Amino acid sequence: MSTTLRRVLHGAGLIAVLCFTLFPFYWMVSSSFKDQSDLLASPPVWFFTPTFANYADIFADEKVFGSIVNSLIVATLTTALSVLLGAPAAYALARFEFRGKSDLWFWFISNRMISPIVLALPVYLLAVQLKMLDTYLVLVLIYLTFNLPIVVWICTDQFRSIPIELEQAARLDGADQFTIFRKIYVPLGLPGIAVSAIFSFIFSWNELLYALVLTRRSVQTAPVMATSFMSGYELPWGKIMATGTVIVLPVTIFALLVSRHMVRGLTMGATK
Amino acid sequence: MQKGGELVERTETRLNPGYGRWTPFWFLAPAVFALLVIGIYPTISALVTSFRRYNITRPRDGFPFIGFENYINVLSDQTFWQSLGLTARFYVTVLPFQLFFGICIALLLHRPGLGMLRALARISLVVPLATTYAVVGLIGRLIFNRDFGVANQFLNAIGIGGMDWLGSPTGAFIAIAVMDIWQWTPFCALIFLAGLSMVPVEIEEAARLETSSKTALLRYVQLPYLLPGLTAMLILRSADILKLFDMVFVMTRGGPGAATDLVSIYIQRVGFRVFDMGMASAQAILLLIMTIVLSRLYIRLIYKEIE
Numbered sequence: 001m002s003t004t005l006r007r008v009l010h011g012a013g014l015i016a017v018l019c020f021t022l023f024p025f026y027w028m029v030s031s032s033f034k035d036q037s038d039l040l041a042s043p044p045v046w047f048f049t050p051t052f053a054n055y056a057d058i059f060a061d062e063k064v065f066g067s068i069v070n071s072l073i074v075a076t077l078t079t080a081l082s083v084l085l086g087a088p089a090a091y092a093l094a095r096f097e098f099r100g101k102s103d104l105w106f107w108f109i110s111n112r113m114i115s116p117i118v119l120a121l122p123v124y125l126l127a128v129q130l131k132m133l134d135t136y137l138v139l140v141l142i143y144l145t146f147n148l149p150i151v152v153w154i155c156t157d158q159f160r161s162i163p164i165e166l167e168q169a170a171r172l173d174g175a176d177q178f179t180i181f182r183k184i185y186v187p188l189g190l191p192g193i194a195v196s197a198i199f200s201f202i203f204s205w206n207e208l209l210y211a212l213v214l215t216r217r218s219v220q221t222a223p224v225m226a227t228s229f230m231s232g233y234e235l236p237w238g239k240i241m242a243t244g245t246v247i248v249l250p251v252t253i254f255a256l257l258v259s260r261h262m263v264r265g266l267t268m269g270a271t272k
Numbered sequence: 273m274q275k276g277g278e279l280v281e282r283t284e285t286r287l288n289p290g291y292g293r294w295t296p297f298w299f300l301a302p303a304v305f306a307l308l309v310i311g312i313y314p315t316i317s318a319l320v321t322s323f324r325r326y327n328i329t330r331p332r333d334g335f336p337f338i339g340f341e342n343y344i345n346v347l348s349d350q351t352f353w354q355s356l357g358l359t360a361r362f363y364v365t366v367l368p369f370q371l372f373f374g375i376c377i378a379l380l381l382h383r384p385g386l387g388m389l390r391a392l393a394r395i396s397l398v399v400p401l402a403t404t405y406a407v408v409g410l411i412g413r414l415i416f417n418r419d420f421g422v423a424n425q426f427l428n429a430i431g432i433g434g435m436d437w438l439g440s441p442t443g444a445f446i447a448i449a450v451m452d453i454w455q456w457t458p459f460c461a462l463i464f465l466a467g468l469s470m471v472p473v474e475i476e477e478a479a480r481l482e483t484s485s486k487t488a489l490l491r492y493v494q495l496p497y498l499l500p501g502l503t504a505m506l507i508l509r510s511a512d513i514l515k516l517f518d519m520v521f522v523m524t525r526g527g528p529g530a531a532t533d534l535v536s537i538y539i540q541r542v543g544f545r546v547f548d549m550g551m552a553s554a555q556a557i558l559l560l561i562m563t564i565v566l567s568r569l570y571i572r573l574i575y576k577e578i579e
Contacts, residue, residue, distance in 0.1 A: 013380045014393045020373075021396040024411045024454060025403065027422060031414060043425040089303035096296040104300070106575075110567040111311060115515040117536045118556040118563075121543045122314035122321060145311050148303055177295050206404040208518040209536075213544060223406040227522050230413070237414060244407040255402030259395050263462040266401070267504050 028248070032241040039237045054242035064243055067225035071247075074136055074211075074221060075204040078143040082200045085144070086151030087193055091181050093152065094159035095167070105156075109268050111149040116209045119145060124213050134216040142210050147200035153268050154199070154261070158192025159185055198258045199265045202251045222247045315560070318553045326550035335550075342554035352555060354530065355538040362449065362534060363513050369453045371505070374460025375498075379490075381461070382468040394465075397458035405455075409522025412451040413438065416523075423447075441531035444524050448532050451519055456509065463501040470497045500574070507570045511563060535559060 031039060033050035058064040092098075093105055123142055124133075132138045162185060170180050186193070211221040220228075226247060229240045255262065322342055326335045346352050381394050400408075416423050416437035424434025437443035471494055479493045517536040520526070526533035526541065533541075539559065543552030 007385060010380065010383055011386055011389060013376075014386060014389045017377050017380060017393045018396050020454070021393075021399055021458060024408070024415065024451075025399055027415060028407070028411045040420050042420045043428065044420050044422050085303040085306050088299040092296045092299035096291065096299075098296045104304070106567075106571050108307075109571065109575075110564065111307065113511040113515075113563045113567040113570070114311075115517075115536055115556075115559055115563060117515075117517065117539045117543075118318065118560045119311070119314050120540070121549060121553050121556055122318040123310075124544075125321070125549065126314060126317065141306075141310050144306055148307060152303065177291050177299075181299070202402060206402075206406075206518075208404075208406040208521070209540070212521075213540075223404055223518070226410060227406055230410075230522065240410055241414065244404075244410050247404050248402075248407050251404065252399055252402050255398045256395060259398040262398055262401060263459075263466055266459060267463065267508060 025248070025252075028241050028244050032238065032245045034238060036236075036238060054238035055246075057239050058242050058246065061239075063220075064222075064225055064239075067220050067222045068246065070136075070215075070219050071205055071222040074139045074143070074219070075201050077136065078140045078147055078204045079197050079200045081140060082144055082147035082151045083193060083197050086148050086196070087155050087186070087189075088181065089148075090152045090155030091159050091185050094156045095164070108149045108152045111145055112268055114145070116146075116207075120210055120213045123210075127214055133214060134218055136219055138214050139211060139219065139221070142214065143200075143204045143207065146203055149268070150199050150203070150265060151193075151196040154196035154265065155189060155192050157264075158189045162188050195258050195261045195265070198254050199261075202254055205247075205251050318556055318560075321549055322553035322557050324550050326548070326553070328547040328549060338550075342550045343558075345551060346554045346558065351530065351533075352535075352538065355533045355535045358530075358533060359513060359516075359535045362445075362452075362516075363510055365445075365449050366452045366456070366513075367506075367509055369449075370457045370460045370509070371502075373453070373457045374505075375464050377457070377461035378464035378468055381465055397461055400455045400458050403455065405518035406522050408451055408455055409519040412447060412519070412523045416443075416447040416450075438524060439528060441528055444528060444531050448520050448523055451523065452513075452516070455519070456512075460505055463505055464498055467498040467501040468494055503573050504570070507566055507573070511566050511570075514559060514563060514566075 032054050033052070034045075034048055035051045035053065038045050038048045089108075093101065119142065123138070127133045127138050166184050166188075167180055170184060175183070206223065207221075208223045208227070211224045212227075215221065215224060222243070226240065226243045229236060229243070258265070321335075323337050323339060324335045325333065325338050325341070327333070377393075377397070381390055383390075403411075415421050418424065418434070418436040418439060421434075421437070423437065427434050435443050437447045476489075476493060479489055483489060513534070515536060516534055517540065520532055520534055520537055521540070524532040526537040535555075536559075539552050539555045542548055542555065546552075
């Protein structure tokens with residue numbers, strides 16, 4: 001095979017990869033610009049006059065707008081809390097020796113695997129008893145179960161890469177442990193902290209099951225809102241796809257920012 | 273200078289680590305406490321509920337303890353086993369595709385040349401992974417719509433003819449499988465790609481001079497570097513499919529009939545549609561046990577060097 005032909009095949013393969021990964025995304029975005037008759041055309045149309053009516057509709061719809069605000073509040077709060085609790089724990093796991101350390105470490109990691117339905121049942125019953133159903137707090141707390149492990153994992157890895165000599169020098173200067181953490185590990189570990197924060201934001205933003213079970217009207221999140229369109233006969237596909245686009249776009253941008261760490265985040269560091 | 277530093281470090285770790293005995297505790301306490309309250313406490317409460325007759329719609333009956341009755345019912349419940357069987361079938365359906373496409377994409381991205389296009393394709397892999405699972409379900413419903421779905425348009429164009437995807441048991445199963453393959457193939461591709469880039473450049477180049485066979489290169493040089501990633505994928509994908517809820521719930525709600533009633537969907541229905549919390553909790557505890565086995569396995573196989 002000649003080198004030119006190989007190059008062409010390589011290029012064609014890469015373009016096929018692009019089509020594969022981007023097609024459903026493209027189809028959602030393009031559908032969000034179609035009017036109802038284009039959407040219901042059979043077979044579907046690929047070229048059409050775009051309309052912004054669907055976006056105007058959803059931003060005028062208080063329920064949709066409100067749910068996006070709710071998602072933003074929940075994801076931001078839970079991310080902040082995860083970092084606040086997770087980063088110090090990561091520091092302890094990275095730099096201290098103590099009994100039960102590896103058990104603790106594995107416990108954090110195991111939380112990554114647990115199906116949300118296992119916790120959704122008891123947490124629902126507890127939330128009913130404590131009258132916490134449909135509050136931000138219950139979602140923020142339950143999201144910690146998957147966010148804390150991710151923050152602990154990524155930050156531990158990051159803190160380990162900080163030269164221990166810095167810590168020793170600071171200790172000789174009389175700095176206590178909390179000062180060392182605040183003045184050395186937080187600023188130098190900031191890239192890792194940021195990556196872990198972005199991950200927990202993405203995971204919380206995308207979550208559906210807990211939100212479906214634990215919220216009603218007032219703190220309904222955007223994914224729950226989007227799925228609630230799915231009833232009745234004539235589905236408003238334009239609005240559904242516009243809402244979908246608005247939900248997916250911000251997390252996609254975040255994910256592109258941390259794309260180099262994506263695999264590490266999803267496997268808890270099985271690969272470097 | 274170097275020697276002095278080492279000496280200080282050694283004596284410090286041996287005699288005095290430089291921090292108090294309780295220092296690690298204060299750093300860990302908040303996170304551990306939080307996970308205990310929100311993770312362990314509900315799990316214990318689910319365990320307790322699983323030994324009770326606990327139907328929310330019948331509060332008058334009270335919630336008496338009934339021993340292992342729920343577990344006996346679950347284990348003799350055909351539907352539960354069917355949903356587990358279906359989940360296993362889903363796993364063996366999607367995984368070969370994800371692994372095969374994954375390795376193909378990884379090899380394409382690993383091959384030198386066409387830098388710009390390659391970088392673009394690599395970064396595009398992140399898009400499916402980041403897409404909100406519920407929205408993947410919404411997109412799936414539009415793509416696989418019987419009347420105006422693009423899947424049927426495509427099949428008509430190549431002369432196979434369309435079908436009522438979400439209305440037929442096989443069609444619905446294929447449709448959710450396709451969406452899962454779309455979303456998680458990039459995951460496998462990225463792990464394989466990481467494995468391929470672990471192969472030392474000198475070894476790969478020497479091997480390329482030895483043989484022009486791509487399969488020999490893959491089999492004898494690259495494969496050993498791909499195996500740890502493969503193990504990770506097999507375990508993580510099985511845990512993720514046991515967890516799989518959002519996309520399937522949005523696309524099919526487990527239907528038509530029980531055609532896409534994966535285990536998480538089924539438990540959710542027993543708990544929140546039938547409101548039999550006792551039964552659902554027993555099922556959830558069984559699911560939890562499976563997950564714990566999986567995660568012990570993962571830890572054993574993946575984090576060898578730490579233990």
